[in-house]
Amino acid sequence: MIREFLSKPSSRYSIQRLGFVMLTLIAVITVVPIIAIIVHIFMQGMAAISWEFLTSFPRDGMQAGGIFPAIVGTFFLTLGTAILSIPISIGAAIYLAEYAPDNRWTRAIRIAIINLAGIPSVVYGLFGLGLFVIFLNIGTSIFAGCLTLSIMTLPIFISTSEGALKSVPHSFRVVSISLGATRWQTIRRIVLPQALPGILTGVILGLERAVGETAPILFTAAAFFLPQLPNSPFDPTMALPYHLFVISTQVPGMPIDMQYGTALVLLTFIIGMNILATIIRSRARARRQW
Amino acid sequence: MDKIIIENLSLIYSDGAESLKNVSLNIPVNTITVLFGPAGGGKSTLLRVINRLNDLADVTQISGNVLLADNTLKFTNVLDPQLDVIALRRRVGMVFARPIVLPLSIHDNLTYGLEMAGENDKMRLNEAVERSLQQAALWDEVKDRLDDPAADLSGGQQQRLCLARSLAFEPEVILLDEPTSGLDPISTGKVESSLQELKKLYTIVLVPHSVQQAARTADFAAFFLQGEMIEYGPGETIFINPRDERTTSYIEGRFG
Numbered sequence: 328m329i330r331e332f333l334s335k336p337s338s339r340y341s342i343q344r345l346g347f348v349m350l351t352l353i354a355v356i357t358v359v360p361i362i363a364i365i366v367h368i369f370m371q372g373m374a375a376i377s378w379e380f381l382t383s384f385p386r387d388g389m390q391a392g393g394i395f396p397a398i399v400g401t402f403f404l405t406l407g408t409a410i411l412s413i414p415i416s417i418g419a420a421i422y423l424a425e426y427a428p429d430n431r432w433t434r435a436i437r438i439a440i441i442n443l444a445g446i447p448s449v450v451y452g453l454f455g456l457g458l459f460v461i462f463l464n465i466g467t468s469i470f471a472g473c474l475t476l477s478i479m480t481l482p483i484f485i486s487t488s489e490g491a492l493k494s495v496p497h498s499f500r501v502v503s504i505s506l507g508a509t510r511w512q513t514i515r516r517i518v519l520p521q522a523l524p525g526i527l528t529g530v531i532l533g534l535e536r537a538v539g540e541t542a543p544i545l546f547t548a549a550a551f552f553l554p555q556l557p558n559s560p561f562d563p564t565m566a567l568p569y570h571l572f573v574i575s576t577q578v579p580g581m582p583i584d585m586q587y588g589t590a591l592v593l594l595t596f597i598i599g600m601n602i603l604a605t606i607i608r609s610r611a612r613a614r615r616q617w
Numbered sequence: 618m619d620k621i622i623i624e625n626l627s628l629i630y631s632d633g634a635e636s637l638k639n640v641s642l643n644i645p646v647n648t649i650t651v652l653f654g655p656a657g658g659g660k661s662t663l664l665r666v667i668n669r670l671n672d673l674a675d676v677t678q679i680s681g682n683v684l685l686a687d688n689t690l691k692f693t694n695v696l697d698p699q700l701d702v703i704a705l706r707r708r709v710g711m712v713f714a715r716p717i718v719l720p721l722s723i724h725d726n727l728t729y730g731l732e733m734a735g736e737n738d739k740m741r742l743n744e745a746v747e748r749s750l751q752q753a754a755l756w757d758e759v760k761d762r763l764d765d766p767a768a769d770l771s772g773g774q775q776q777r778l779c780l781a782r783s784l785a786f787e788p789e790v791i792l793l794d795e796p797t798s799g800l801d802p803i804s805t806g807k808v809e810s811s812l813q814e815l816k817k818l819y820t821i822v823l824v825p826h827s828v829q830q831a832a833r834t835a836d837f838a839a840f841f842l843q844g845e846m847i848e849y850g851p852g853e854t855i856f857i858n859p860r861d862e863r864t865t866s867y868i869e870g871r872f873g
Contacts, residue, residue, distance in 0.1 A: 498717045501673060502713065503729070505668060506733065506786070507707040517720065
């Protein structure tokens with residue numbers, strides 16, 4: 328019966344059509360929440376955005392003024408995290424992709440990296456508090472926050488960088504070696520330049536996560552309110568995600584448009600980085616020669 | 618005079634595949650020596666022993682001797698674990714079956730080997746570019762666009778670029794692993810006629826992509842079957858009057 332039904336061409340076509348419609352529907356459903364969130368935050372937060380909001384300090388128990396110190400803080404936290412973690416993760420990725428033999432030791436490193444990626448961010452925060460702030464006596468500061476965020480982003484950086492290095496065709500390496508280049512020259516001159524766009528994309532996506540996280544900086548870097556900008560990396564700082572948390576839950580009677588305005592600024596930061604990553608990727612794809 | 622002397626060479630890959638069984642042959646200087654036979658015979662493996670490119674593969678066991686002579690008849694033991702393999706690869710150039718151009722300009726593909734060896738004199742690099750392109754019969758086609766990406770060239774041009782690239786650092790030996798397998802007959806003809814010129818300057822070891830090419834190009838020919846060298850001698854002898862029954866069958870196309 329069923330076989331007969333399935334083998335009839337007309338019913339097979341209608342099943343295909345049904346499947347196609349279902350899949351389209353599912354695809355649309357996944358896009359809806361993203362667009363809804365962006366539109367919602369944009370509509371609610373746009374009213375708060377003004378030059379003053381972006382460039383002045385909070386006033387009147389945070390209920391007026393702007394979010395300038397939080398923007399500056401997030402900028403420096405992101406920059407510091409990039410400076411600390413990019414060299415380490417590219418180095419680790421080169422080792423894993425190009426030199427590491429497949430043995431128990433390197434498998435252990437890989438498992439450690441994968442597990443590191445799965446640790447909840449609040450655990451990183453506690454770890455940073457214990458190690459950097461208290462044990463190493465760095466204190467609650469931008470530096471301690473950057474160190475904590477770096478450890479959190481390392482696994483993302485390393486695995487995307489390793490993937491980018493491994494996507495460079497093996498034949499390039501063989502040819503380079505056959506022309507009398509050393510392995511390091513091969514990496515330096517051929518592999519790394521070809522992998523760089525992929526590495527940069529991964530770095531930006533990883534930093535996006537660092538920009539938006541509250542928990543890792545909660546105990547290590549962030550301040551509730553500061554009347555001035557930090558003077559050095561060893562000062563605490565305000566930061567956008569933590570500030571958003573504070574004005575949404577800790578301050579009674581906050582104007583709602585300031586909350587949404589802060590969320591909008593944070594979202595713009597992240598979308599901006601995302602667009603940058605997309606541009607780098609598509610430029611590189613256009614230039615790529617294999 | 619012999620350029621390369623191979624004595625009792627055996628090689629086993631780590632997956633247990635025995636790729637070469639007790640192979641001995643002498644490759645004379647300034648000739649084209651052709652290694653031919655059906656796939657899996659060990660021809661490519663033998664090429665990759667001569668420039669130690671097998672170091673990149675999983676080779677568990679290698680025995681025998683491979684000696685490379687220089688102009689003063691001093692022999693280098695290629696298999697010596699202490700050998701400076703970088704220096705060896707500058708004496709032994711290689712062209713692969715697929716044209717693999719590096720993701721650089723035409724010019725930089727050609728100067729890559731020299732630059733990696735520390736040469737940075739612009740004049741000498743440019744001389745090497747022109748000379749090697751002339752030798753590979755590519756100069757007239759690309760002389761006005763040396764700074765274009767090498768990947769923009771056609772397949773045949775890319776393969777001649779790869780040949781030129783291996784000539785740019787003036788090696789003593791050129792290894793060619795089915796260099797024309799992906800090329801049209803016209804490009805193939807250009808490569809083959811370049812080789813006839815090049816053998817005056819270099820010693821050439823060629824794995825051909827067909828018996829016909831082997832017969833057209835060989836000064837000396839070695840027939841390989843499943844890791845064994847069945848027969849080796851001057852091209853005329855091997856292709857007109859082979860001694861071994863298996864060589865005859867393969868040349869006549871009864872298997873392969």
